[in-house]
Amino acid sequence: MGWLKQLMGLEAPKATTDSSRTASPSLPATGPLGLAPGKGVMFDTTLKLLLDEKTNVVIPGSQEIWSNGTIDLGQSTWLSRYYMNDEDYWLQVHTTGQIAGQVESVILFNYLSYVTISSEAELSRLAGPQSLIGLPTYTHDGVEFFREWGSEDGQTELVAMSEQVISPEATYSVEHRSMLYARDTGLTDRREFLLFSVEEDAEGTISLSTSLGISLYTTDLTTL
Numbered sequence: 259m260g261w262l263k264q265l266m267g268l269e270a271p272k273a274t275t276d277s278s279r280t281a282s283p284s285l286p287a288t289g290p291l292g293l294a295p296g297k298g299v300m301f302d303t304t305l306k307l308l309l310d311e312k313t314n315v316v317i318p319g320s321q322e323i324w325s326n327g328t329i330d331l332g333q334s335t336w337l338s339r340y341y342m343n344d345e346d347y348w349l350q351v352h353t354t355g356q357i358a359g360q361v362e363s364v365i366l367f368n369y370l371s372y373v374t375i376s377s378e379a380e381l382s383r384l385a386g387p388q389s390l391i392g393l394p395t396y397t398h399d400g401v402e403f404f405r406e407w408g409s410e411d412g413q414t415e416l417v418a419m420s421e422q423v424i425s426p427e428a429t430y431s432v433e434h435r436s437m438l439y440a441r442d443t444g445l446t447d448r449r450e451f452l453l454f455s456v457e458e459d460a461e462g463t464i465s466l467s468t469s470l471g472i473s474l475y476t477t478d479l480t481t482l
Contacts, residue, residue: 289326289338290351290358291481295426298322298482299342299349301366305478312443313450314399315368315472318347320482325425327432328357339421345369348469349479364479365451367471375464381456385416385435385466391454392416396439398470403439403452416456433458448473 288294300320309317327339336357340349346369352362375381385391392413396403408414416435423430439452451471458464 288358289328289340290353290361291364291476291479293323293326293338293340293349293351293481295323295326295340295424299340300480300482302478305474308445309443309448309472312445312448313470313472315366315450315470316346317366318342318344321347325423327421327423329419329421329434331419334359337419341425350471361476364474364476365471366474367451367453367469370468370470372465372467375456375466381464381466385454385456387413391437396452398452401441401450403441403450406438406440406451408437416454430460432460443472447475 293299298320299322301317305317309315321342321344323340324343325341327337327341329337329339331337334355336353336359338351338353338357340351342348348367348369350365350367352364353359354362373384375384382388390396392405392408392415394405394411396405405414407417414437416437419434419436421432421434423432434455434457436453436455438454440449443450449472451469451473453467453469453471455467455469456464457467
C-alpha cells in the first residue's frame, strides 16, 4: 500500500485503518436487516417498473449472499457490504450505533467494470491526476453525476477506508481509495450513485472497480 499512497498523494484516511484490526468473531454473524453470508435476498418485484427510465441499475431476482465486508468509519458508524453469488451485484448498508444497529441508508450496486492495474502509469491514467475521477462532476453514459466527497474546485483526493471481508473460503482485508458521485432521479429519497474504488488486497494486487447504485428503502428487500 505504501507506493500507492505515495503515488496518489493521499492523506491518512478518515475511516479506521488500524493494521491490527482483523475480521474476527467480534463481528456479528448476522448484520443489519438480518443479512449474512449464505442467506438469500429478494427484491420487491415492483422496483423494476418504478425505476424504469430513472436509472440504469439492474434490479436482480433473488440472490444469495456469498461474502460480507465491514468498514468501520469511526464514531459508531459502519458500512456493511454484501457480495452476491452473482458477482454483478452487491448491497451496502450504512448503520450507526452497532454494526447491526440503526439503518441510515441502503444502496444496491451493479458492478460496471473491474480492471487489474499493472503499473503506476496505468493507475495515474485511470484513477490519478490524469483521470477525471475526483473532479466536481463526472459524466457517465451521457448522465452527469456530482461529487459527494471533497469541497475543492478542482480534483480532490480519493477517500481511504479499510474493509474486513469474511467469506466461506477466507478472511482478509482490502484497502480502498474511493470517490463517490450521485445524482437525483426525480423519485423521493432515491438517488443514483457512481462509485469508483482503487482496491489493494493483502497480496498487493491493485484494481479499479466501478459500480452504479440506487437508493433502496428497507422495505424494498426481504432477507430469506
